[in-house]
Amino acid sequence: MRNGDKYLEHYFTNNENLKSELRDINFSFDAYNFTFTSDNGVFSKNKIDYASLFLVKTFFAFNKKEYQTILDIGCGYGFIGITLSKILNKHIDMVDINKRAVHLSEMNIKKNKVDATAWESNIYDKVENNYDLIITNPPIRAGKSILMDFLKGGLARLNKDGELWFVISKDQGAKSVKKELEKICTCEIQDKSKGFWVISAKN
Ligand SMILES: C[S@@+](CC[C@H](N)C(=O)[O-])C[C@H]1O[C@@H](n2cnc3c(N)ncnc32)[C@H](O)[C@@H]1O
Numbered sequence: 001m002r003n004g005d006k007y008l009e010h011y012f013t014n015n016e017n018l019k020s021e022l023r024d025i026n027f028s029f030d031a032y033n034f035t036f037t038s039d040n041g042v043f044s045k046n047k048i049d050y051a052s053l054f055l056v057k058t059f060f061a062f063n064k065k066e067y068q069t070i071l072d073i074g075c076g077y078g079f080i081g082i083t084l085s086k087i088l089n090k091h092i093d094m095v096d097i098n099k100r101a102v103h104l105s106e107m108n109i110k111k112n113k114v115d116a117t118a119w120e121s122n123i124y125d126k127v128e129n130n131y132d133l134i135i136t137n138p139p140i141r142a143g144k145s146i147l148m149d150f151l152k153g154g155l156a157r158l159n160k161d162g163e164l165w166f167v168i169s170k171d172q173g174a175k176s177v178k179k180e181l182e183k184i185c186t187c188e189i190q191d192k193s194k195g196f197w198v199i200s201a202k203n
Pocket residue numbers: 011012043044049052073074075076077078079080095096097098101121122123124137138139140142146
């Protein structure tokens with residue numbers, strides 16, 4: 001992390017001194033209504049992030065498989081994991097490094113009555129299982145090394161025939177990330193919108 005970058009400071013650190021100002025984000029998708037409680041110090045605190053929404057929409061439009069075990073890595077206040085859990089009617093594991101984000105995810109799991117578990121983990125440090133699906137809007141601004149740990153670490157934790165789905169912006173290196181991943185796996189661009197690419201990858 002670069003010194004003095006306020007965005008990163010709020011986004012990644014566990015700054016318990018940051019004033020809490022809870023707010024609700026109402027969101028509808030596919031005839032389901034959701035409420036996400038958000039707060040200062042978490043990603044996209046005032047509205048559902050465009051890229052995360054594009055990832056979820058693309059997943060439901062183009063995914064052809066059924067997955068039993070699912071991980072949302074870098075879950076923030078829980079938008080991706082909770083939406084998938086509700087619509088797929090499946091249990092989802094969710095992790096984030098940010099304590100406040102994990103706490104909000106726990107609140108939002110209860111509020112939206114889904115079967116999910118959220119816990120704190122630095123990337124995959126506290127993730128013990130392998131999964132059929134790992135889905136993420138990874139923290140691009142954390143730097144290339146963390147980004148590649150998210151993605152390559154995800155590939156290493158897939159069950160046989162499992163898939164890693166992620167969203168990445170063209171301006172933030174979608175092409176080069178895809179090229180690097182293709183040295184170790186197969187990647188497919190599922191859709192593109194406003195400079196964002198949704199990519200699925202499998203071993
Ligand atoms: C782009 S945000 C996506 C948040 C959420 N999934 C959403 O769609 O709103 C990336 C998330 O990764 C988390 N993160 C950053 N570095 C991490 C790390 N080392 N381990 C786990 N999570 C991390 C951030 O706290 C943030 O919540």
